[in-house]
Amino acid sequence: MDDELLRGLVPATISALCRRGADFASVEDAVQDALIKALESWPDSPPNDPLAWLITASWRRFLDQVRATDARRSRELRVTEQPEFSTPTGTDESLQLYFLCANPKLTNSSAVALTLRAVGGLTTKQIADAYLVPEATMAQRISRAKRQLRDTRLDSPGDLATVLRVLYLVFNEGYGGSIDLSAEAIRLTRQLASLTTEPEVRGLLALMLLHHARRASRTDSSGRLVPLRAQDRSRWDTELIVEGIAILQHALAADRLGEYQAQAAIAALHADAQRVEETDWVQIVSWYDELLAITNSPVVQLNRAIALGEADGARVGLAALAAVDPTVPRHTAAAAYLHEKAGDLAESAALYTEAAHKATNTKERDHLLREGARLHEVL
Structure with a gap:
């Protein structure tokens, strides 16, 4: 069975059930239950129409939930228990599902988790494994996000910038557990690119x-x-x-x-x-100028200063770096690199050591310590 194909059916399934009057939070739970059932049964008995199967199974699970909690809607749901579902054509609904999961009400972590579940079709356990947290912790995070979106409809206007930010957050998580989140982010962004x-x-x-x-x-x-x-x-x-x-x-x-x-x-x-010496740093600086005009970001300012150091010399880069807020992440590491490039080896070695103490992950810290030790050996 093609797991990627199965996960790709999840957004269309959620959209189909929501269009028929079901609320997003309940639908998302029902689809996850049906997804687990599909993973168990499809290898031995694959359906002729996978999407119709998943929609029907999800709908039945949703109705079971409604009966179990005695919480039927005041308005009549527009389909019967075993409807004849047609395949959704709804690229609009799929696109709105991206917007829903990247709602500004949600924290970054909640938006990412919900996007991976509802749009990516991953199970709670897969997401928890990728983030190296207990499944119960991730389940609570997802449940909290869905509660915040309880009254939000799929036809609400969405913010594409927020959707893209969430997808980029997923991409930057890289690899963890059994799921390669960078590859998953690329898959989801390809899907989004086909919708807009x-x-x-x-x-x-x-x-x-x-x-x-x-x-x-x-x-x-x-x-x-x-x-x-x-x-x-x-x-x-x-x-x-x-x-x-x-x-x-x-x-x-x-x-x-x-x-x-x-x-x-x-x-x-x-x-x-093809070689680092062939890098067109002048053009890169020009693109950083464009990026800075769009974002006015201090991180972009810092990266532009490094690029200037490569294009016009280390002293020019250091002058540009002096105008950047020193609390910006990796500011000290950038200063260390530019001072080394300028020939200030003692200053650079000290700055590499200082930057290592400020590093937020082990690999970066160890790299900076090695750079400092390398310079100390030649002093």
Whole structure:
């Protein structure tokens, strides 16, 4: 059985039941129960029409829930217990399901978890495994999110920027447990790109593909972090790079630049360089200028300062970095790199050690400590 195909049926199933008057929270629970039943029974007895099977099984489970709690709606549900379901054509409903799960009422973690369940079709256990938390903890998080959305309808206006932010949060979680969240985010973003012509969706998809193409080279055989400038570029996935650049070009042709398109353009310039020395830093700085105009983000300011250091020299980069809020994450690490590039080895070594103490994960901390130790050896 194709698990990805099965998960892809979940949004259409939820949308079909919601259109028939059922509330989202109850429907989502019913679909999850039906999904588990499908995973158990389909390998031995696959249905002729998987979507119709999942809709029917979910609807029956929903009706069982209604009977068990004696909580029938005051309005009459528009279908009978065993309806003849037609396959939903509803790309609009599927798109609204993205919007519903990325509702601004929800915290980032709740929106991500609900998106993975309702749009991605993952079980609570799979999501919990991916985030390395107990299943009960994840179940509570999802239940809380659904309670917050109890009175929200699928026809409510959605915010595409919020949807894209949630998908990017999923992508950046990377790999955990039995589910590769980066790959799952790419799958969901591909699906979203098929539902809308907005260029920022394609910009995000291109960005994900270009980042994912470098995945194999980001750590060495010992699991240690390898910075971009030191990565083995022969390990980059050229097919993903070619696809990402083509999608980006399609997005840019719409002439409605957004932050994900600008980020993807920067990633494409890195991917286009066969050697680090061939990187077009002047163009990268120009794209950071575009990105800064869109976001006014201090993180973008910091990355632009590093790019300036590569394009125009370390002292220029340090001058730009001085204008960035020093509390911005990785500010000290950026200063350490630029001071090393400028030849200030003692200052750089001290800053690498300081940056290591501020690091938020073990791999980054260990990398910064190694960089500091490397410089101390030559002083």
